[in-house]
Amino acid sequence: MATLAQYLKKSATYKIFSALINDIGTFLSTIGQISHAGIRMLKRIFLDGISGKELSVQCERFGVSSLPITLSIVGMTSIIVSSQVANEMVKQGGSGLIGMLMTILTVREVGAIMSGFAITSMIGSSLASELATMRVTEQIDAIDVLGVDSVGHLFIPRVLSGILMMPVIVIIASAFGVILGGIASNIFSGLSYRAYFTSVWLGLFMKDLWVCIIKSAVFGGTIALISCTCGYYAKGGAKGVGIATTKAVVWSFISIVVWDMIFAMLFFF
Amino acid sequence: MSIEVKNLVKSFEDKVIINDISFKVNDGEVLAIVGFSGSGKSTVLKLICGLIPYDSGEIITSEGDIAMVFQYSALFDSLNVFENISFALRERKDLRKLYTEEQLEEIVAQKLELVGLQGIERKYPSELSGGMQKRVSFARAIVTKPNTILYDEPTAGLDPMSSTLIEDYIVSLKHEINAASIVVTHQMSTITRTADRVIMLYDGKIVFEGTPDELLKQDNPYTKQFVTASLEGPMQMKA
Numbered sequence: 167m168a169t170l171a172q173y174l175k176k177s178a179t180y181k182i183f184s185a186l187i188n189d190i191g192t193f194l195s196t197i198g199q200i201s202h203a204g205i206r207m208l209k210r211i212f213l214d215g216i217s218g219k220e221l222s223v224q225c226e227r228f229g230v231s232s233l234p235i236t237l238s239i240v241g242m243t244s245i246i247v248s249s250q251v252a253n254e255m256v257k258q259g260g261s262g263l264i265g266m267l268m269t270i271l272t273v274r275e276v277g278a279i280m281s282g283f284a285i286t287s288m289i290g291s292s293l294a295s296e297l298a299t300m301r302v303t304e305q306i307d308a309i310d311v312l313g314v315d316s317v318g319h320l321f322i323p324r325v326l327s328g329i330l331m332m333p334v335i336v337i338i339a340s341a342f343g344v345i346l347g348g349i350a351s352n353i354f355s356g357l358s359y360r361a362y363f364t365s366v367w368l369g370l371f372m373k374d375l376w377v378c379i380i381k382s383a384v385f386g387g388t389i390a391l392i393s394c395t396c397g398y399y400a401k402g403g404a405k406g407v408g409i410a411t412t413k414a415v416v417w418s419f420i421s422i423v424v425w426d427m428i429f430a431m432l433f434f435f
Numbered sequence: 436m437s438i439e440v441k442n443l444v445k446s447f448e449d450k451v452i453i454n455d456i457s458f459k460v461n462d463g464e465v466l467a468i469v470g471f472s473g474s475g476k477s478t479v480l481k482l483i484c485g486l487i488p489y490d491s492g493e494i495i496t497s498e499g500d501i502a503m504v505f506q507y508s509a510l511f512d513s514l515n516v517f518e519n520i521s522f523a524l525r526e527r528k529d530l531r532k533l534y535t536e537e538q539l540e541e542i543v544a545q546k547l548e549l550v551g552l553q554g555i556e557r558k559y560p561s562e563l564s565g566g567m568q569k570r571v572s573f574a575r576a577i578v579t580k581p582n583t584i585l586y587d588e589p590t591a592g593l594d595p596m597s598s599t600l601i602e603d604y605i606v607s608l609k610h611e612i613n614a615a616s617i618v619v620t621h622q623m624s625t626i627t628r629t630a631d632r633v634i635m636l637y638d639g640k641i642v643f644e645g646t647p648d649e650l651l652k653q654d655n656p657y658t659k660q661f662v663t664a665s666l667e668g669p670m671q672m673k674a
Contacts (some may be wrong), residue, residue: 214528217526305512307486307510308503310486311503312575313524342583
C-alpha cells in the first residue's frame with residue numbers, strides 16, 4: 167500500500183493536482199491578505215486620520231511621474247486603432263463616425279484599461295518592491311515596534327493617491343488619445359480635422375465620463391491596494407522581493423480586467 | 436520587574452522553536468540571551484515586542500514603550516537621520532501633536548549627541564557606515580523613552596572598536612534610563628561587558644542561566660561547548 171502511495175506521488179497526475187491545490191490555496195490566501203489589509207487600512211483612516219504631507223508625496227509619485235508613460239501608451243494605442251479603422255470607415259462611407267467611434271472606444275475602454283496597465287507596470291511594481299524591500303530589511307517591523315501601525319502608515323497615502331490620481335490621469339490620457347486619433351486619421355486616411363472633431367461630441371455623454379471617472383478611481387485603488395499588500399506580505403530576501411513584485415503586477419492586471427468586465431455589465435448592458 | 440516571560444511556547448508550522456521557557460528581567464538590568472544560530476533567540480525578542488504572536492504562555496511587561504534595536508539597524512532608507520529618529524514622535528497618534536518642529540530638532544540633536552554622532556541629521560542611512568547606522572538606530576529606539584529595550588545582535592558584523600562603542604552605549608543607557616534590557620548576542624565581549632545575567636537557549640529550551648562569570652567557568656557542558664566554540668558536545672548544529 168505504501169509502495170502504491172509512493173508510486174502515485176511520483177505520477178504526473180498527482181503533481182498536477184498537487185500544484186493546482188497549492189495554487190488555489192495561494193489564491194485564497196492572497197484574497198484574504200488583500201481583504202484583511204483593506205479593512206485594517208479603513209479602520210486606521212477612522213482612528214488616525216490621513217497625513218496630508220505623505221498623501222501629497224504619493225499623489226505626485228502616482229500622478230506626475232507616471233503621466234509620460236501613460237500618455238505614450240494610450241496615445242500610441244489610439245494611433246494604431248485609428249490607423250486601422252479610419253481607412254476602412256472612409257471606404258465604407260462612415261467617415262463622419264470615426265471621431266465618435268474613437269471617443270467611445272477611448273473614453274469607455276482604452277483610456278482606463280491602458281492607463282491601468284501602464285500604472286501597474288510603473289507604479290504598482292514600484293510600490294510592491296518598495297514595501298517588500300522594507301519587509302525583508304525589517305523596516306516594517308521597526309515601524310510597528312515604534313508604535314505606529316504599519317498598514318495605516320504605508321497603505322493609506324498610497325491607496326488614496328491611487329483613488330485620487332487615477333481618474334485625473336485617465337481623463338488626460340483619454341483626451342490625448344482622442345486628439346492623437348484625429349491626427350492619425352488625418353494622416354492615414356485624409357479625414358479632415360473638422361469632420362473628426364465634429365463627430366467626437368456625438369459619442370460623448372455625461373454617463374460615459376462619470377463611469378470613466380469612477381472606474382478609474384476603482385482601478386487606481388485596486389492597483390495600489392494589491393501592490394502594497396503583495397509587498398507587505400513578502401517573505402525571504404531578494405527572491406521574495408521579486409516574487410512579490412511579479413505577483414502584484416499579475417494580480418493587478420487580472421483585477422483591472424475583472425473590474426472592467428463588471429463595469430461594462432453594470433453600465434452598458 | 437519590567438519583563439516577565441512565563442512558559443512561553445512558539446512553533447512555526449510543526450517545528451517547536453520556543454519550548455516552555457520562563458525568565459524575568461528587572462528594571463536597570465541587562466539580560467543576555469545566547470545560543471547557536473537557529474536556537475530561537477531572535478524569536479524571543481519578536482515575541483516580547485509583539486511582532487509575532489505566541490502559541491501559549493504569558494509575557495508581562497511594565498507600562499510604557501518597548502524599543503528594539505534591530506540586527507541590521509532597520510533604518511528607513513528613504514528618510515534621513517532626523518526623520519528616522521523623530522519618526523515615532525511625528526507619526527504616533529499619542530505623540531505627534533506634543534512637539535513643534537524646533538523641539539523635534541532639539542530632541543534629535545540630544546539623542547545624536549548621546550550616541551556621539553552630532554551634525555548628521557540630514558544624511559541618509561546609505562551615507563553612513565554600519566557602526567554609525569547602528570548608533571542611529573539606538574538613538575531612534577530611545578527617543579520615546581522606553582522602559583524596555585531589546586537588542587538583536589547589536590554588535591554582529593562590527594569591527595572591535597565599533598563593538599566596544601555599542602557595548603558602552605548599552606551600559607550607559609541602562610544607567611541613564613533605567614530600562615530593562617535584553618541583548619541577543621553570540622559575541623563574548625558583548626556578553627561580558629554588558630550583561631548582568633545570561634541565559635542560553637538550545638532546542639527551544641533554557642539550558643543555562645547565570646552570570647557572565649558563571650558562563651565563563653564552563654561548569655555546564657552547554658556553556659563549555661559555547662565558550663570553547665567546540666563542535667563536540669551536547670549541542671549539535673542542525674541543517
